[in-house]
Amino acid sequence: MKLAVLSDIHANYRALEAVLRDAAAAGAEAYLALGDHVTDGPYPRRTLERLYALEREAPTFLLRGNREEYMLDHRAGKGGSWLPGTESGSLHYTYSQLLPADLDRFAGWSSVLPVDLGNGARLLAVHGSPENSRERLLPFDGATHRYLEACPYPALLCGHSHQAFLYPYQGTLLANPGSVGLSAMGSPEARYALMTYEAGYWQCSLRAVPYDVEALVEDIRQCGLDQSAAVWTRCVVATLRTGINQIIPTGNLAYKLAQERGTGGTWMDIPQACWEEAARRLQVPPIGP
Numbered sequence: 001m002k003l004a005v006l007s008d009i010h011a012n013y014r015a016l017e018a019v020l021r022d023a024a025a026a027g028a029e030a031y032l033a034l035g036d037h038v039t040d041g042p043y044p045r046r047t048l049e050r051l052y053a054l055e056r057e058a059p060t061f062l063l064r065g066n067r068e069e070y071m072l073d074h075r076a077g078k079g080g081s082w083l084p085g086t087e088s089g090s091l092h093y094t095y096s097q098l099l100p101a102d103l104d105r106f107a108g109w110s111s112v113l114p115v116d117l118g119n120g121a122r123l124l125a126v127h128g129s130p131e132n133s134r135e136r137l138l139p140f141d142g143a144t145h146r147y148l149e150a151c152p153y154p155a156l157l158c159g160h161s162h163q164a165f166l167y168p169y170q171g172t173l174l175a176n177p178g179s180v181g182l183s184a185m186g187s188p189e190a191r192y193a194l195m196t197y198e199a200g201y202w203q204c205s206l207r208a209v210p211y212d213v214e215a216l217v218e219d220i221r222q223c224g225l226d227q228s229a230a231v232w233t234r235c236v237v238a239t240l241r242t243g244i245n246q247i248i249p250t251g252n253l254a255y256k257l258a259q260e261r262g263t264g265g266t267w268m269d270i271p272q273a274c275w276e277e278a279a280r281r282l283q284v285p286p287i288g289p
């Protein structure tokens with residue numbers, strides 16, 4: 001059984017299609033998507049519909065990421081207000097596109113899922129870590145080692161960091177397939193992993209698949225995300241084009257600037273002017289015409 005492992009699609013339907021074509025050509029028979037299927041990109045519903053279709057076509061396991069949790073929290077009235085024209089405009093856009101049935105599905109998913117493909121092919125799939133969907137698992141880290149020592153299966157699959165890697169530790173393989181839709185591996189290709197289970201061991205290969213990034217940028221313009229979440233989307237587009245995460249450094253600097261001005265409690269509360277100043281100082285390029 002060949003398993004394709006996808007994570008952090010972030011509503012990048014074009015990257016998802018490219019990855020699914022590559023996986024099908026490589027003989028994938030089952031699919032695992034580790035969460036953060038939506039937000040940031042222009043196609044939340046198309047992305048979800050493709051995943052639902054995948055469930056009908058092949059054995060498919062879908063997890064909930066922290067971004068799906070944000071959507072559920074918003075439905076429950078938690079987490080503050082989201083407004084177009086600010087940095088929460090991206091979340092507002094995604095939420096406005098979703099159907100109640102999508103949110104019901106999110107509620108039914110977990111961010112930790114044991115997967116059993118038969119004949120001993122078992123693994124533990126998580127979005128962040130086995131305890132927290134927002135925790136990043138990294139190699140050579142004490143917390144990671146504790147999770148791997150406690151893992152009852154021969155492999156632990158995680159996403160969330162957008163960093164693809166393989167890390168075998170004391171007989172357990174930790175693998176992060178990277179991000180399909182918002183890769184941070186230094187080049188713009190979509191990332192995913194192919195896994196096979198043979199003679200008691202998982203083999204895993206990390207794959208990089210090119211897709212039409214500029215067509216996606218045009219989709220972002222068409223849906224208005226460049227207007228409704230201006231600086232955030234500028235950082236997203238710069239990340240899509242380079243494979244270098246420009247969202248986190250810009251957000252961190254904007255947060256620091258807001259603190260210096262005595263404003264801002266979370267990233268959602270950072271004044272727009274601080275985001276703009278941070279993007280200017282870090283030379284985040286404009287999206288372009």
Ligand SMILES: [Fe+2]
Binds near residue numbers: 036066067159161
């Ligand atoms: Fe995430």
